[in-house]
Amino acid sequence: MTSKGSRLDPWVDSYATRARGMTASEIRALFSVASRPEVVSLAGGMPFVQALPMDAIAEMSARLIRERGPQALQYGSGQGDPTLREQIVEVMREVGIDGHPDEVVVTPGSQMALDVVVRIFCDPGDVVLVEAPSYVGALGVFRAYECDVIHVAMDNEGLVPNALEETIAAVRASGRKIKLIYTIPSFHNPAGVTQGPQRRSEILAIAQRSGILILEDDPYGLLGFDGGPPPRAIRADEADGVVYLGSFSKTIASGIRVGWALAPHGVREKLVLASESAILCPSNLTQFTVSEYLSTQPWRQQIKVFQEVYRERRDALLDALATYMPEGTTWTVPAGGFYSWLTLPPGLDSKAMLPRAIAALVAYVPGTGFYVDGQGQRELRLSYCYPDPERIREGVRRLGTVMESELQLMQTFGADMPQHDSQGPQTPAPDLG
């Protein structure tokens, strides 16, 4: 080695500009503590895969190798297995999408689909509009491609059309180029809210009028709790103006890593080339596993099982919040998915409080990680997908105790308490699903 750079990393001066911002989140270390079994984690977004029929999947996996081993273990198509792409079209019919297998690009998880969409559209400095708050993993991708992320206000029905329209006008007035509107219309991560049909139409109309592509991320769309049909995707009403991202991580299993993008022809073509460049091809083994599962297992029935598991946990969370949260606390009531978004009483700071919460054996994700601009200090995300109802209640009880004692301190010392609200932007949290 020549003696350039620091002693710790001799390559420190060699990294690309895009890598400069890649630093481990400060709260990462905290979460390694939070993974101890005595801590109730309301932080992670791990689906409850234990609800799967393991014996049937085991048998299916063995049959797959015995009957189609040479193909399952071989390189496959860059765009994804044709049979699986047909099945994906079938799955998307559940959210009202009339797609074609040729428009589908299979990727190792929908995160990778998100990555290649941004890869083909965004130059450094291009603007991406996202909800306030937005999915941590998406913010990470936008940052990796040096996009300029701008938040648009949400309410209890998600992205606010007026705010969207005003932001588009303001950004364009400043001479900048908007490449994408990134939205999670159903059972939002982290906000826990869902766009109604009218809201979706308005957002679509604004995007069309403005000539901006919608990037619709829909990992939770089939996990609604009201028993009715799932929310109709924005993509269902517009083929050319929307790239739709789907995932089997929550409807089958996250550890398989199979997701997809559904994109208009020209975009799809670029996506395939970008994806081939990044990974050659997705795994035939994992694709065939999903394909076999869809063709031999009662997958719609299994989704009902998942819905029931998560509904029960959502109920436990809401009950416990009503019981244990101090006055001044508010939260969203999710009609599906994994998350509720909580706003602390004035004066509390979710990030400053996290070490105390973990010491009290409960974990959550502080709100600042879901914004790029330092918002979210009084907010936090609670996940109810993984712990059982009893643990959820206990976790919320512990959280309530921590909040009460913080509030009491504040009351005692009043204006002498350090004001966390004045802090600047924070490093986003790690990807926790």
Add this chain to the structure above:
Amino acid sequence: MTSKGSRLDPWVDSYATRARGMTASEIRALFSVASRPEVVSLAGGMPFVQALPMDAIAEMSARLIRERGPQALQYGSGQGDPTLREQIVEVMREVGIDGHPDEVVVTPGSQMALDVVVRIFCDPGDVVLVEAPSYVGALGVFRAYECDVIHVAMDNEGLVPNALEETIAAVRASGRKIKLIYTIPSFHNPAGVTQGPQRRSEILAIAQRSGILILEDDPYGLLGFDGGPPPRAIRADEADGVVYLGSFSKTIASGIRVGWALAPHGVREKLVLASESAILCPSNLTQFTVSEYLSTQPWRQQIKVFQEVYRERRDALLDALATYMPEGTTWTVPAGGFYSWLTLPPGLDSKAMLPRAIAALVAYVPGTGFYVDGQGQRELRLSYCYPDPERIREGVRRLGTVMESELQLMQTFGADMPQHDSQGPQTPAPDLG
């Protein structure tokens, strides 16, 4: 949609600069014809996975789900499963590397490892030095990140140290920044040559003196034919100055998509963050499959089986070339791996000849795809990994016939033949492993 862009792709004006060069290769259509069973394909780099013990793998896969389903089907670590990383360190000992599991980053195929290395190091315009010719898939990644690729001459022992030194000096004199030396030291794709120990030391010394990181790609290192120990990796002698890429695609199975990077501490840290941003985490299912295979199957024995299969096919190729190639043809003699690199007699053009070869039911990859600068018109890659020896012989016989008739035409019409050698740079071929 507003009426911007062409009728065919309304988003044509919205793509990022890096996506402009993403167009399907002209020879892609030819290869869809070439996949017909009557065509002997000496083009693709598909490993002969049929040689695997399918029943044992089937049984192992079922046991994996039964015993560890909830973990195998769940999100995992962004860096990769700790047990697998220990096993990877064990595998790398075969090429003389004394690594640590903490330095290993597991990715869905080593292509993805290559992608994230370039992602963290290369800004647009940064120079990457590669062999002449180089791996198509790597050239695609460098292009995707808008690198300036410069070829360095090879001989029968691979990358030429003098040429490397001169190129570094020339590039630096022109004021440009060299970020990586990308090399495949063992059983080169596509050149079929291998750096000897002395050659490796010289290359390493030059890189160290120049303060340039070596990116060592080693998918074929364990697939040598001489029965001795595998070539010692460049990384074995230098931990700080080399990022080493490994793959299970050729030693176990390509359809599983498990590869890795071994990198110095600071680089590894960035690689994990970049990889998490792109995919959240590699598949636990595929990682556990590889891990189980390594711990329950005689993997070293199976590699010997693969070596024997490929040695026999290499011999068949070399015999057939000696028999059927017209005078003036030369080729490399691979001591391992999948490929021989062939140089046509003067006046022939490998790309112009390809449609005729496919009409005569034999396929290869024309040389121009392995260069960024239009070199390689008289060269082509022959793969012997997938067809059996009899098919290989027949394929080479057909190729010889096509070449003979081309030469005859040339002799008849002399200087009136169109001169293909004057063509400019060509679109690289698709990724064929």
